[in-house]
Amino acid sequence: MEKQATRDAYGQALVELGHLHDDIVVLDADLSSSTKTAGFGKAFPARFINAGIAEQNMIGMAAGLAAAGKTVFASSFAIFAVGRAFEQVRNSLAYANLNVKVCATHAGLTVGEDGGSHQAVEDIAVMRSVPNMCVVVPADGPSTKAALYRLYQRKGPAYLRLGRPAVPKIYDGEKIDFVIGKGIELRKGKDVTIIACGIMVHKSLEAAKLLAEEGIEAAVIDMHTIKPIDKELIIKQARSTGAILTVEEHNIIGGLGSAVAEVVAENHPVFVERLGIEDIFGQSAGPEELLEHYGLTIQNIIDKIHLLLNKKKELK
């Protein structure tokens, strides 16, 4: 199976966009070889600014550039872009409603060996609670590219969450119908719905295949946009399948699971289970090893589905 890291797709798409639009400026904070903005820097040195190891000033400069009419893509690791520079993102970008896309790589546990200090597990929760902020978590390379094109067209601040390791391609780049705020129904199913984002979308699809072998028809949604969340689709799935499992490489508090549960609870209450990081920090190890250790595997998805279906059965 063909694999590509979302950060690699980001780097390539940035260069493509750079050729199409003169107003694009890219900022980085000494991580351009890791965030993959270096390619843009090489192709367009006059429109690439290295802030050095100074994320707060990077975001402040991004605001000034956007106020002067630029479309700005600012990159660092998620822990620094969201954590270190939070108040700059909040006040200089979101409060001022400026056209800056914070494109953070190395989100989640799959940072791997660098360990818990560098593994952002709370970034979705933080970003989605900021007014004006759009939050997008693509599942693979092709959808990352599509997300970037869409984010360029959509004025205003946004957070794009990207990962470090190569992940399987789900989409055919030419055919993807990617609309910000609209989840993608990758697999239909009548018994239960799996709503996932980021690298967990592929694992959810694999789980659904195995569930089908035991006669369980699980729908799979790629909820790439966490905010604005696709309420319509969530309500439709709650109605049609009566049970929802959310799956994300993020703390179970405040992320995709919370966003989905809010919509379900207010509109069409059905059983919801959330699979994510159980409110705990990560540690050093290989990415797949960590996903297994923290319970983010295909088997964990299958187990949660069984739990959900039992609850559903007991209700009847």
Place this chain on the structure above:
Amino acid sequence: MREINNDSIALVNEKALIIRESIIKMLGESGSGHTGGSLSAADIMACLYFWELNIDPKDPKAAGRDRFVLSKGHAAPVLYATLAEKGFFPDEYLSRLRKLGSPLQGHPDMNKLSGVEASTGSLGQGISWSVGMALAEKMDKTGYRVYALLGDGELQEGMVWEAVMAAGHYHLDNLVAIVDNNSLQIDGRVEKVMGVQPIADKFKAFNWEVLSIDGHNVEQIMAALEKARSIKNRPTVIVAKTLKGKGCSFMEDKAEWHGVAPKKDEVERALAELHATH
């Protein structure tokens, strides 16, 4: 307009008085806001808007306009008073400072009020915006200059020095920072709370041109702004020694007047003093 002569100095001094009166009245009506640090910056603001800046209130979004960023955003009243006097919006707006639905927010909001170039208030961020604006000008060669006004207490924010480092690194000679060096912050004297001196040496170390002046002497402010235009290949900082609460004797050099608005009798007393000393 750009000549330094008796006429231009008199005009700017006249505008500074109008701005100070407007600050006192505005804060008296709102009942809250930052008086001391607004008054200390009045002469600097008058110089910028009525002598230095290339701006047109009738075309507030002109591509080539100079940019002013109030990095010490809590001094919003001095910005509002100046923008109103310059004609960016009607004077009536000033009576709505800090009221529900008003474009005059407690700290400047660029999306609510014409003439405000940056939404500031959280200290340190405005100077970073200014660096970004100056970088954009270097890319497009639009020909504008960028001016940022900072407080001396604000220099305690680590982010300020990230921005100062970047401006020096990128040789931003289209950027001028002005430090309103009134030596006071909320908790007391700056040097007692957390010393920031020597300010000049710090900026010099980051490859800035440093000009130290009396921030209430209009001729000196003009001369410094003029000198800054001739400095190439590096940004300029004007360290302007000022008096917090300048113009109203009972407010001068008192930290207590940082974030307090004058009451009715204090408004009258302040206005009377401003007239008398003019």
